Amino acid sequence: MSGTVIFFLVLYYVVVLGIGYWAMRRGAGEDLEGYLLGGRQVGPITTALTMQSTAMSGYMFLGAGGLGFAQGYWALWYAAGDIGGGLLNLSVIGRRMRKLSQMMGALTAIEYLEKRYPSPAIRLVAGSLTIFLLGFYVLAQLIAGGKGMALVTGISYPLALAIAVGIILIYTFMGGYLAVAYTDFFQSLVMLVGVMWIVIAALSELGGFTAANVAIGELDPTLLSVWGRGLGFEGQWGVVAGALLIFSVGYMGWPHVVTRHMAMSSPATARRAGFWATIWSLFFVPAPYLVGIFAILILPGLDDPEMAIFQVAEQLLPAAVTGLVMAAIMAAIMSTADSLLLQTGSIASRDIYERFINPRASERQMVMVSRGLVLAVALVGYAIALVEPPTVFSIVIFATSVLGSAFLPAYVCAVWWKKANTPGALASMIIGASVAFIWQYAGLVETTQMHPMLTGVVSSTITMIVVSLATQKISPVPPHVLDAMNVSAEVGPIPARYLDATEFGLANEAAAIANGLEEGGHNG
């Protein structure tokens, strides 16, 4: 590895750690809301860029490039939905979720679900499911970090993986949402500059966009089609619909992404954040897929398609720029990994440990639980990534399909459908997650030609509607929740009666107890 590359990487780490330290100091000494949501004071540009950089993980530099290399322009179906994912999320649930979460006093995306659908079962199921799936998602980031570092530095994969895990852990332990949000802001800019640089270098190597496409067409015209190499996906609209949905509407079901709504400085922030998210995505999202497609010409003998972007960068760019691109790739990985680990730790400490195991837990104990789980997830991830690393693409598609299928109806209906009740939400989460999981692992994608995201989200949506309607009499939505929903729908300041969330919490406890007694009465 050249000294220039080392210089750029070290410079990048120093800047990121410096920003993280500054943000941590700024948020230090505040309450739990300050630690978990940055005191709900994050502005539109930071909201947009932390949301986008969290959603765009190491997948974009490994999975997306690999898919473009393997399937040609078919890969752009994923980008087509992804470009609007942040905008859709902010425009559909952003403003209402920000308002409702503050009125309810919810500090995590899982606690928010329990307060909207009052039942401890909601928190237990949603919390456990999220920890499991985010753990998988973290695994993909570790593999991406280890593979990239090994290729660029030339050190062995196990050592590269250990360094990647170590850096991500130190960085995450700095802690706090504000540190994550501000470092994400910086990293999203590094990602954008890095990927645009590779696109420009690839286009200039190939003589422009049209010349590159003509050359690919001469090699294999099916790579230019919307149906993949050898027209392998021809007529498979179920797979295409899933590819479009997974990174567009799917984002609305990802707890680590919707938390960004709760941290906005005001409900109206969603409007300007939607603008910035779209501008950033228009430039960033298609780029890794296109570089993967161009790599068909630049690297005809490539063994591992997921290495396409790394190798194009190494082949075409001078050492200084390769250092910047490597920093961009690590930025994509780290900006997602820190958010995933912070969410996993927060959910483990607040939604599981404090809620179900030790309600009188001190802040110190909660931090210990959070860090212990983060360490455990990282070590288990390290072991799996070392022994038998699956492809980054397959893990990300699995984790995001199941997350989106499980939680999409619960988060959307939480603000838009007043009949969405606790049994409906619980059944929707369980059925959505199960269908997406089974579809992926029973090989039903090939036999039915349907994407797991499509079948999962359709199942969870139908379940939410049917079960909620069927159980309206035995489990109506409590009046205080309906009132809060009405207020969140209206445009205007939050009424004074909701500025202290204690009353809402007490009403919720009472509703959960009454519901439990009633269910006990029915069962008895």
Added chain:
Amino acid sequence: MFGLPLATTLLVFGFPLFWVLYLIGFLYVSRGWDQDSAKEDDGS
């Protein structure tokens, strides 16, 4: 166009255009949202 079949050209350029139009529509529909940022304790 650009050496691509028509369907692929629509995929590459049509979807981004769709999202830009969606953004314009969203900014128009949400133009009154700033009222949400009014001082919260003014409401009752």
